[in-house]
Amino acid sequence: EQRRPEVALRAALGASRAGLVRQLGGESLLLASGAGAIALLVTIAVLPALLALVPEGLPRVESIRTDARVIGFTIILAFITAALAGLSPAFATARTTLASHLRSGTRHATTAGTRRGRRTLVVVQVALAAVVMTGAGLLMLSVVRLEGVGDALGADRLVLVPLSLPPEYGERERRLQFLTSAIERLESTEAIEAATPINVAPFSGTSWGIPVFAAEGQTRERAQQNPSLDLEAVHSNYFATFRVPIVRGRSFTSGDTRDTAAVAIVSEDVAGRTWPGAGPIGKRVKMGAAGSETMPRF
DSSP: OTTHHHHHHHHHTTOOHHHHHHHHHHHHHHHHHHHHHHHHHHHHHHHHHHHHTSOTTOTTGGGOSOOHHHHHHHHHHHHHHHIIIIIHHHHHHHTSOHHHHHHHGGGOOOOHHHHHHHHHHHHHHHHHHHHHHHHHHHHHHHHHHHHHHHHHTTGGGOOOOOOOOOGGGOSHHHHHHHHHHHHHHHHTSTTOSOOOOBSSOTTSSOOEEESOOEETTOOHHHHTTSOOEEEOOBOTTHHHHTTOOOOSSOOOOTTOOTTSOOBOOOOHHHHHHHSTTSOOTTOBEESSSTTOSOOOBO
């Protein structure tokens, strides 16, 4: 608004509208690029200190880094900012009447359209700030809850021992016999309350990801709305060892083998999302798209 008389004078002296738009747009792009470069430098300098504050064991911490995608996003955001902050006012200024600006000088009154535009911009800025603050608050709350999960599982009393069996234990039955014998010997030790073999350490961020699953009776469209699952194969005493209570149904037993009906256990969150208002007991799911007949029963 303050530069309208200047733009009007330039136009009166022969500057084309395209030239005025290029000038104002270039100035905005220069400012946005400088701000983006400073933001990247600050991010690169501060990120190691922030990562040092992350609790140990938080999944996928190694993926937090300043890579080409972050730099590309910053560049694109700088161009968008320049377009919004520079080109839009430039087009609006170029469309105004030169005579009114030249007569009024710097005391040109703000039009009703300009006032509405400013109010709209303020509303959008406040809304975006509220979204960012809400997201940051939820992220902090999630981190606090994750830090408390380890205490609930008794992480201070857990000992994870890596185990690598030789090639002669390649057959599934032989591995199972060895693990069963090892668990019995460990649990017979007075200092060990419980033991269980696991494929994936808790909260390590690694799992057999199943992006799609279908509950029995669901259509393909409804199955696409199901939450994603982290599938893990566990021993029959897994939940007892980690002190995870079974809310409904039963835990696995030694009688659950490949020769018996397939069974599965899901979290309360997955059960509530998949069967709202009904329990999962007796229901079946298919690991993948809807339509398969291979479904483990709960």
